[in-house]
Amino acid sequence: MKRILFALLFVVGTANAQYFTYKVKDWNNNKVYSFEYSPILKQHLDEWFSNAEKMNMEICVLEKLGGVFWSNQITFYTKPSFGLALMFKDSPMLVLVDDNIPTYLPTFINAVLYHELAHLFTKNNRHPKHGVPYILQDGKNIKIENVIKTWNDEAKIEYFQYLKLKMK
Numbered sequence: 001m002k003r004i005l006f007a008l009l010f011v012v013g014t015a016n017a018q019y020f021t022y023k024v025k026d027w028n029n030n031k032v033y034s035f036e037y038s039p040i041l042k043q044h045l046d047e048w049f050s051n052a053e054k055m056n057m058e059i060c061v062l063e064k065l066g067g068v069f070w071s072n073q074i075t076f077y078t079k080p081s082f083g084l085a086l087m088f089k090d091s092p093m094l095v096l097v098d099d100n101i102p103t104y105l106p107t108f109i110n111a112v113l114y115h116e117l118a119h120l121f122t123k124n125n126r127h128p129k130h131g132v133p134y135i136l137q138d139g140k141n142i143k144i145e146n147v148i149k150t151w152n153d154e155a156k157i158e159y160f161q162y163l164k165l166k167m168k
């Protein structure tokens with residue numbers, strides 16, 4: 001069933017969109033991972049990986065990542081949401097960021113991408129209630145204006161420290 005959904009996403013979701021291939025060289029073992037991405041997310045992906053390298057993150061989970069897309073398909077899978085991490089056992093995993101987020105809110109787009117990548121890297125779709133970085137809470141508890149006020153370099157370091165802890 002999941003496989004069918006995955007195929008459908010590509011039929012329905014890619015008709016008018018342009019995608020590129022993102023390549024990342026693993027700083028730990030020189031392996032190169034690649035996945036598809038929507039160009040609007042490139043600056044945020046570049047920043048995520050630059051920070052991840054500084055924090056010496058383990059990134060081998062990228063082997064299973066099929067794509068990071070600016071997408072109108074989220075409601076196909078779940079209730080309206082700013083982002084979604086689709087994690088499958090036998091198919092490539094996908095990260096979707098809702099294309100309804102206004103592009104004049106780049107900080108919020110950035111935070112949504114970080115949130116979804118955290119699901120992928122911790123292999124967990126739940127939202128712990130306490131002691132987590134603000135942007136990793138359940139989306140219904142996150143206020144956009146708070147994200148825009150507080151999502152800075154310091155918060156990003158806290159985010160990666162939290163991820164590293166959860167990936168152990």
Ligand SMILES: [Zn+2]
Pocket residue numbers: 115116119125127137138139
């Ligand atoms: Zn989430």
